[in-house]
Amino acid sequence: MWKTFLIGAVLAGGLPLLTGCATKDFVRKTTEARMVPAEQRLEAMERGLQVADEATRSANDAITQNKAAIAETKTAIAENKEAIAETRTRADKAMGRADEVDTRLTRLWTTRNERNQVDTMNVHFGFDRTDLDDKAQTALANLVKELKENPRLGVELQGYADPVGPGPYNVQLSNRRVEAVRRYLVGQGIELPRIHSIGLGPIVGGGTNADKRRVTLRVMTDKD
Numbered sequence: 001m002w003k004t005f006l007i008g009a010v011l012a013g014g015l016p017l018l019t020g021c022a023t024k025d026f027v028r029k030t031t032e033a034r035m036v037p038a039e040q041r042l043e044a045m046e047r048g049l050q051v052a053d054e055a056t057r058s059a060n061d062a063i064t065q066n067k068a069a070i071a072e073t074k075t076a077i078a079e080n081k082e083a084i085a086e087t088r089t090r091a092d093k094a095m096g097r098a099d100e101v102d103t104r105l106t107r108l109w110t111t112r113n114e115r116n117q118v119d120t121m122n123v124h125f126g127f128d129r130t131d132l133d134d135k136a137q138t139a140l141a142n143l144v145k146e147l148k149e150n151p152r153l154g155v156e157l158q159g160y161a162d163p164v165g166p167g168p169y170n171v172q173l174s175n176r177r178v179e180a181v182r183r184y185l186v187g188q189g190i191e192l193p194r195i196h197s198i199g200l201g202p203i204v205g206g207g208t209n210a211d212k213r214r215v216t217l218r219v220m221t222d223k224d
Helices: 002-110 134-149 167-187
Strands: 115-124 153-161 195-202 214-222
Touching (some): 115 134, 153 167, 167 195, 167 214
16 A cells, blocks of 8 residues: 555656656747747848848949949040030131131232232242241341332232142141241331232142242332
8 A cells, every 4th residue: 555655656746847847848849949930030131131232232333333434424525525616716717817818819919900020039948847048038138128228119928838748738838938938027127018928838830849849029019
């Protein structure tokens, strides 16, 4: 009988222990079962955040590149506007020079019968040169003396070039040679209204190229 009682007591005392162990395992398993999905969700959220961060950085890089491209385009537009304005200015100047040449030609043509030619001389230049050498300055000094002694005299300057090179350049070259002679005469005291000048460009035809690189000075006087 005592043995039966003791066995019953042991069994009765051990049941809470067994029940306690079972409860802990259940709690642990239940907690783990709940934590694993939560951890997985957190990991998924972290990966999503990383993807979002990468997308944001890519978008920011694209925005920066677009801003740089826009800035470069604005700069190119500004440069093109400046180039167009400069080209228009050069064109306007060229048109002005052309109008000036036309005016000089018209003046020379309309006054051709109002004056008498009393003398002619040529001043020669080197190839592609517009400076006056000693020989040219000596000849012009004699002309200056003659002009100062006779106020009724005037001078017409006609500039030429050889046909070597582009035509428009040679026209400019002939004008620069005329301008060199005109500046010399004015610098020596000859009044500007007494000087009529024009560049006629290249001479095509007979004669050597050296003879064509010249300014022809026609000394004129008013008709009585």
